[in-house]
Amino acid sequence: MKRTNYCGDITASLLGTKQTLCGWVNSYRNHGGVLFIDVRDRSGICQVVVEPSKPFFAEASAVRNEYVVEVTGTVNRRIEGAVNKNMKTGEIEVVAEEFKVLNTSIPLPFDVDKSLSVAEEIRLKYRYLDLRNPHMYANLLLRHRIMQAARRYLDGQGFLEVETPILTRSTPEGARDYLVPSRVHHGEFYALPQSPQMFKQTLMASGIDRYFQLARCFRDEDLRADRQPEHTQIDMEMSFVTIDDIHEVVEGLMKEIFKTAGKDISVPFPKLSYHDAMEKYGSDKPDLRYSLEMKNVNDVFKNTGFKVFKEVLAAGGAIRALRGEKGAAYSRGHLDKLTELAKKNGAKGLVWLKVKDGALEGPSAKFFTPQEMSALKEAVSALDGDIILVGSDANLHTCQTFMGALRKELVKELPRQSEWAFAWITNFPLLEYIPEEDRWDAAHNPFTAPVEEDLPNLEKDPGSVRSYQFDLVLNGNELASGSVRNCRREVQERILALMKHSKEESARRFGMLLNALEAGAPPHGGIGLGLDRITALLAGEESIREVIAFPKTAQAVCPLTDSPNVVDDIQLKELGIEISKE
């Protein structure tokens, strides 16, 4: 390789030396007959000077943006007025002695340094230009470093990286599977894994003891804004462990990953039960950078004359209140928006009370006694100039959920208590009832083990059974979901039976795992962490598409390769499939 150094590394320490650069023309200008070319590579930019006396001056003068050049020259100090203190290479320039155009470029649809403001569809179609933007390179570099840090840490903890198949069996549950027709076996299909769940549990039954993989997972979901048909999971599983063991490993992993990005986080992470998370924050992925909590004010209104609250309490429902700091200043329009938000999240209405001169004001204020108002104010520690939002519903979960949505809105105006607020959410229920189908479903994952002492109640009172399921949340995002698994076939089958899977169906869908469980499976548990989301958070990006080299649009299309696309008839014929008439 002729290159002696990356552009961004040619600093004053190399003054007087001869260097060869390779890179792209970032910009060029002729200044008083002398040509100045900024050459860019992944490391940065270096200014090249081409003097008019040079035999290659004409060739160099013909370059345009994004031409690829190779330049050899001597590192020189820039004249006083030309020094750029904001650039690593701003003190120097390379005076060209050799100059070669390695490749040309057609005129481009957008400037590389402005690519981030181009419409996303266009950015993705010309992703090779978009990725030349230093911001995008920084994102890919960060992702690379996170991946290496994760593997180095897990390797050091005795985990084995094992690759599990991409062409595997359809086990319809959760999302839809992507299917792959088999050419050799007519009428049969492989499926792409939604996660390596059954394989990693099988690896525990295989005595691997500690497994990890940066695993590609595939879900054919109805696409939402920030979902991708394929995503990457830092996937792991461990034998002979408790929940605390898993937490400890993941805390160490996150510390390592954040260190790689120059961030120091403290471990262990706080633990919060699902019950408390819902009760205090109205969410199972609360944003704990903010201390705002909602308050149970059932007692405040236990004798109320306000019909709505009275009926809610009579039905065994919930009344919850939130303090909105300085919210007394909210306009009618703002309050309507908050009410809309609550309704969109299941509320029938919303009571608001502004605190002004010690009194509570608002359309519903007239329904409350002075004692109720005073107790309400105290419950949420409201001060003059605040607003109090009070929600109620006959269904506790509904009330918590829409109040949680309001909390999320209110905290936007509050100061953060920390930059990174991690928490473990624990003690999820094992099962939840699906009334439409008159059956129980796994609250999270059908493989999660019930808490041992709740096991006798599994059939008697399925809804009361706690699980060894947990989530990791960060700044209001769910980063990971894990659990201790069922290691006995009998227990696993009882749970599948509650989910109304017949024995035959269970065997068909989960046969491999059930067979492994009865052949000496060790107690085990694990977790899968969303690499895309972790990287996006550390990169300060809203969308995971900014940290994926070649993402798909919300319509699951790749504008770069134009996939999916039609295929040749002969291919379908060989596969033994036909496209249905629409």
Added chain:
Amino acid sequence: MKRTNYCGDITASLLGTKQTLCGWVNSYRNHGGVLFIDVRDRSGICQVVVEPSKPFFAEASAVRNEYVVEVTGTVNRRIEGAVNKNMKTGEIEVVAEEFKVLNTSIPLPFDVDKSLSVAEEIRLKYRYLDLRNPHMYANLLLRHRIMQAARRYLDGQGFLEVETPILTRSTPEGARDYLVPSRVHHGEFYALPQSPQMFKQTLMASGIDRYFQLARCFRDEDLRADRQPEHTQIDMEMSFVTIDDIHEVVEGLMKEIFKTAGKDISVPFPKLSYHDAMEKYGSDKPDLRYSLEMKNVNDVFKNTGFKVFKEVLAAGGAIRALRGEKGAAYSRGHLDKLTELAKKNGAKGLVWLKVKDGALEGPSAKFFTPQEMSALKEAVSALDGDIILVGSDANLHTCQTFMGALRKELVKELPRQSEWAFAWITNFPLLEYIPEEDRWDAAHNPFTAPVEEDLPNLEKDPGSVRSYQFDLVLNGNELASGSVRNCRREVQERILALMKHSKEESARRFGMLLNALEAGAPPHGGIGLGLDRITALLAGEESIREVIAFPKTAQAVCPLTDSPNVVDDIQLKELGIEISKE
């Protein structure tokens, strides 16, 4: 976690300490009323002693092979006669103070320690038992280490790991694609990548400069014994490089990988042109652990009266000879087998001559003059007791190929010159002619660049154009294939035109790459190394299935998950496809 140590790590240095083990019952026996249980985990085996006085003696007596147990006890020195010097833990035993059965096991279809001799279909069906065999664990551990070493090395060399999509565009070339019907876009399909070739070249156009990935590749091929529908490639690409730069990086990588497996190899690897490899060894992946070379004996027979050779030479063909050490002792049966092998590889016949008392003997000996026989003997340096195999064909390549097959057979009886014989095979032709289709095809890879000075002959004499293509071979196996690529759209399109791709077809198949090439693509090149094969060679395995956790059979079936398999009608309906009548 209660475990204090892995079983295999409990050695005499821990005498007198209390330890907790978790693992599988590898064997058990009651010896004079005392129970001895060998507990196994991934690290090894430890002997546990359960005394009859213990309250858990009955529970412990009920264990069977592959039960999962947890044992706490004190590390004790074994009595003199019970010491096993062949085991790391053979000096000690753990005297149980606590004992728990964590899980039971049904009786198993085969013993874990005998799994390697079970029929492969059964091993794969019960892979979770097969992988408990320490030999299989060692293979997976080796693979893990190779993967970590590869990434560590490439990270250190400035390569960025970038994940490329699995759901991508069908680009029919080489093997068949696996297709994935799109549910959202009726009648359209994704394809699984045969390799990330176009993506990695696009990453070079994106300025990533150095890319790598341990990439999953998918080929729907007619299955041969040791092919898998999916395989893993250590995939890399670099910008602004020559062939030598790529070789240097790969040599460093292989040295690192081999070091991980405790093997020291020397670099750089020898380079051998494709022409010389075919001429000396009759193969583009010669096994260079053996020095045996075939010899061009055209000149020896230039005036021969032997009709076969005379006609071959008149047709511009080739005569090649191989020395078979001590082959004068070959039986008629053995010689028939060699002749059969030659014929299977394209020969019309084979001349053999045994060297006995300085003379050459054999059915064809009568056709040759003493001068010819003496020159032949000298050409291959044959000694008394040897045999000389002489092959001829009007087509040089045919002659080289079947003589190469014979060489492969002959070296089986020769001593190895080295344990690991690497070589770069270089200077492959760019194109080869496909007479049936009256077109040229890429000899290796349509993206390989022609040697710059041969470029003017591209259309005039395509067959003469040399390429920047190269292979890495080890002990007769092709480990990797790489090249410097076309970085100019114009040259790439000229090559595609010779392959009889119309502009429209080229745009459809290779559009993304062609577009990237004309927008400032840097000179670049790369390589993909077969991880499965490298691991198998280092593990001393014939089959790559021994180093893949969950491989498929030669029929592309996974007996563990029973995939591929039928799917629900509703799934097909959602995807808008139907299964054709057979």
